[in-house]
Amino acid sequence: MSIAAFIDPVALVGVVGSSFAVAWAQNGTAAALSGLSALRRELWMKVQEQADEAHRAVLRIEHVVDSRGISCADRVKSGGSFVSAAADAMANHRSLDGFQAAMIRLAAQRRARLTATVRFWENVADCAPAMGMLGTVVGLIMLFGNVSDAASIGRAMAVALLTTLYGLVLANVIAGPIAQRLARIAGEQVGWEEDAARRLVDIGRREYADIAAAAQHSHDQAPAPGHPHPRHPVEHI
Numbered sequence: 446m447s448i449a450a451f452i453d454p455v456a457l458v459g460v461v462g463s464s465f466a467v468a469w470a471q472n473g474t475a476a477a478l479s480g481l482s483a484l485r486r487e488l489w490m491k492v493q494e495q496a497d498e499a500h501r502a503v504l505r506i507e508h509v510v511d512s513r514g515i516s517c518a519d520r521v522k523s524g525g526s527f528v529s530a531a532a533d534a535m536a537n538h539r540s541l542d543g544f545q546a547a548m549i550r551l552a553a554q555r556r557a558r559l560t561a562t563v564r565f566w567e568n569v570a571d572c573a574p575a576m577g578m579l580g581t582v583v584g585l586i587m588l589f590g591n592v593s594d595a596a597s598i599g600r601a602m603a604v605a606l607l608t609t610l611y612g613l614v615l616a617n618v619i620a621g622p623i624a625q626r627l628a629r630i631a632g633e634q635v636g637w638e639e640d641a642a643r644r645l646v647d648i649g650r651r652e653y654a655d656i657a658a659a660a661q662h663s664h665d666q667a668p669a670p671g672h673p674h675p676r677h678p679v680e681h682i
Contacts, residue, residue, distance in 0.1 A: 453607045456580055460611040463576045464620075468568035472561060479558055480565030487562065487630050488623065496637035499524045503644045506532055515652040527555060527638050531645050541646075541653040548642050555638060559631035566624035570616045577612020581605045 469477040502524025509517050519536035522529055534547035584605025588598060 450603075451607065451610070453603060456604050456607045457611055460573065460576045460580055460608050461615060463579070464569050464572040464612070464615060467572045467576070468565055471568050472565045476561035476565050479562045483562045483566075483627055484623070487559075487627055487634075490630055490634075492630055492633040492637070495525060495634070496640075499528050499637055499641045502528045502532075503641050503648075506535070506645065507648050510535075510648055510652055515649070524641075527551070528641055528645075531642065535645060535649055539653070541649055544649045544653065545646060548646065552638065552642060556635060559627075559634065563624055563628045563631055566620050566627060570620035570624055573612045573616035573620060574609075575612070577609040577615075580608020580612070584608060 465477075468480075472480075502521055505523070506518050506521045506528075509520055513520075516536050519529075519533045521532050524532075530551055531548060534551065535544055538544040538547060582605075584601050584603075587601035587604065
């Protein structure tokens, strides 16, 4: 039997297109685009290499902060988008509370995007068998509606069986494994991002404390309202 017997472009496009369309409707455009772009980015990501790069970037941030001050943290642009965004937040805040709140928002945004990406492919895998079964029903309707035409029986039966086949292949061979791999990568990515965030918060805790101490010292040295600055005694020669 030729491989061509298993290829029906109309049935294939119908099952695949409808599965992706339903997943798109369930998750929205942003999640769908993120899920499709993950085929190029996250699916082939080497998480350990990314984690090592982030660790080196955090060490460079610590060195820059120790030598030049916390406002220069954003000069480090390596380590990936998460570390770069965290460095920008560190440089643009002047209190530990503000920096921690920014890190919480950043981590939540990252987790939400990763979760939406995985959920999109899980929904494709869930929809595919149902779309294949829908094609089977259409094929059976075509079959029983044209039982008097022997030439159409084979075509209708092929549609009925191939759509089920396409749905099973899409769910169990393509979308399902992609969703599982992305879920594993997302878990590992969240792990090293949380570790990097803890290190950066530790750096910030030390540096922001120094800023607060300097500000308090400056306030203590300032004259009270209504009191002139102390004058040095004038020496008469």
